[in-house]
Amino acid sequence: MEEPTFLLEGVEYNYEDGTPGLQGVSLGIERGKKVAFLGPNGAGKSTLFLHLNGILRPFRGRIFFQGKEVRYARKELARLRTKVGIVFQNPDRQVVIGHVWEDVSFGPMNLGLSPPEVEGRVEEALKVTGLWDLRDKAVHLLSYGQKKRVALAGILAMRPEVMILDEPTASLDPGQVHSLLELLECLHRQGIQIVLSTHDVDFAYAWADWVVIMHAGRVLAEGLPKEVFSDTDILKRASLTKxxxxxxxxxxxxxxxxxxxxxxxxxxxxxxxxxxxxxxxxxxxx
Known part of the structure; x- marks a missing residue:
């Protein structure tokens, strides 16, 4: 059997005030699967995601990426983050540099790539995300949805193997959600594995190959969408509707x-x- 992309074994994490964030999470994410995490605010979805590319380190338990245990030395974390990119829920946490082109080029430049390679990656990322015509526009003049796409383009320009998106549909109108769905499908066809969290059960049901439901830092259920959404008791515990x-x-x-x-x-x-x-x-x- 092929090694999963991620394997978590008994992962525990507490916030600074001592509140449990993750409580004994054991979970495998299969390679190539489109995976959606659902659950109420405070369920631990964002906290778990920050563990998947080493931003947070578990208090207990182990995390494996592609069969190798995640290590927290600087070089090993840098290597992990070239393969696993994360797009935060709030794009203002991620989109910081003056113009769109500059912002998207920031990551590839820090990889030490040649200027032609950086330019090629940025151009490709901007075209895939539909931002090419906005490449010279100041970031602060963009709409919220456009900023989300800039954050996405910045990660794409790093050419990761896995993209993790925290609440990508939050604050987007239905048209923007539809466009995002098309973009994620395009990226998936290109071989990039997509893992995301969402409160939108309709989006998750239509899109995901595998669904994980979290509550209070624990995994309540995981499985095929048709299996998970048939469990009324689990949905009720997680404050979700069908x-x-x-x-x-x-x-x-x-x-x-x-x-x-x-x-x-x-x-x-x-x-x-x-x-x-x-x-x-x-x-x-x-």
């Missing part, structure tokens, strides 16, 4: 309009409903 598509499916299923498992997308739901309607008309005419 996805809208799931609730619509339940009503249609009870009415006998939709036969089969819950759909993951609106398109899938539409196909099934249209098929049921067609079958119904055929039955009436027979």
């Amino acid at each position: 996805p809208v598509l799931w609730r619509v499916w339940e009503q249609l299923n009870r009415a006998g309009v939709y036969v089969g498992g819950p759909p993951r997308t609106v398109e899938e739901l539409s196909i099934h409903v249209a098929r049921a309607a067609t079958d119904g008309r055929a039955s009436c005419g027979s």
Whole structure:
């Protein structure tokens, strides 16, 4: 069996005031999987993410990346962070330099790359994130959604193997969420593994291959989306609701309009409903 991207064994962490942040978290993240972490504020999602690229160090337990235990010497952390990039929930924590091009080039320049290599990476990252036309714009004049894309481009320019996004859909309108989903799919096709946290159960249900639900610094459940979202008790403990598509499916299923498992997308739901309607008309005419 292939080594997981991340393996956590009994990871514990306390905040400065002694409040537990992570409580015995044991978890594996398979390579190539699109993974969504869900849970209420204070569940430990952000704290866990800060452990995955060495910003925080566990009080107890061990973390492995690609089969090797994470070490905290400066050189080893620098090597880890070239492979594992994190995009914070608040882009103002990450986007700090005057103009878009300058900000995105900051990371590659610190890798000691040649100017042509830096330029190529920045250009590629800006085009992938749809920011090319804004490359000379001052960061402070950007919208919140645009700043999020600049933060994302800055990590992409480092060419990581894994991207960790903390609440990427927060404060975005539906159109921006749709654009983000398309971008994440594009990055996934390019071979970049995406791990993210979100409060948006609809987004997680439609997008993720694997879902992890956290509460009070512990993992409550993990599994395929259709498995996790079928557990009403777990969702209630984590203050989460079932996805809208799931609730619509339940009503249609009870009415006998939709036969089969819950759909993951609106398109899938539409196909099934249209098929049921067609079958119904055929039955009436027979």
